[in-house]
Amino acid sequence: MASAASSSDAGGEVPWTPGVVQPPPADGDPWGVWIPRLGVEASLAGLGLxxxxxxxxxxxxxxxxxYVGGPRPGEVGPTVVAxxxxxxxGPAVFARLHELREGDVAHLVYRDGFVVTYRVRGVERYDKDAFPT
Structure with missing residues (x-):
């Protein structure tokens, strides 16, 4: 689900309305990821194969x-973030990813402030050698 909302409200959550889908900006790529439950605020780089x-x-x-070879965040289809x-x-950006629970949110942010919000529907763990690429 996508929302063109600001992340500056007092609760720290980006407002989310079920069923509201807006296309991402015509130009540009997402540049940041924000996962409130984990305290993650990180830059987002394009990845290839x-x-x-x-x-x-x-x-x-x-x-x-x-993954730049797939849909951009907010477009139809799966967006891959790694x-x-x-x-x-020491710990890296997704060190606490295993703490996510169903219903938690992750936001991918474009430079113009457009925010794409994803809700966790499940969590699966893979060993590095078994990661499904």
Whole structure:
């Protein structure tokens, strides 16, 4: 679901209205991810595929990435977002991802302030070697 709302309300949640879908901006890519329950506010980089056809990963542990070969956030179809759980120096952007619960929200933000809000419908964990790419 998408919402063109601000994240500055007192509750820290972006208002969400079921059934309201707005197309993302015609130009530009999403640049940030915000997951209130986890305290995640991170940059969002575009990701492609490596030489083997597997999803690339962000080059720094503190940023997340979205797969540019699929629908942009807010378009019809699955949007793929990936990030590290840990690194040699400690926890990374998605270290607490396992704490998400059904109903929690994640927001992907465009530079013009357009916000695409996703609600968690389930959580699955994969070992790095078994990640479905």
């Amino acid at each position: 490596d030489d083997r056809g597997a999803l690339d990963v962000p080059d720094r542990p503190e940023i997340a990435g979205w 990030g590290h759980v840990d690194s040699r120096t």
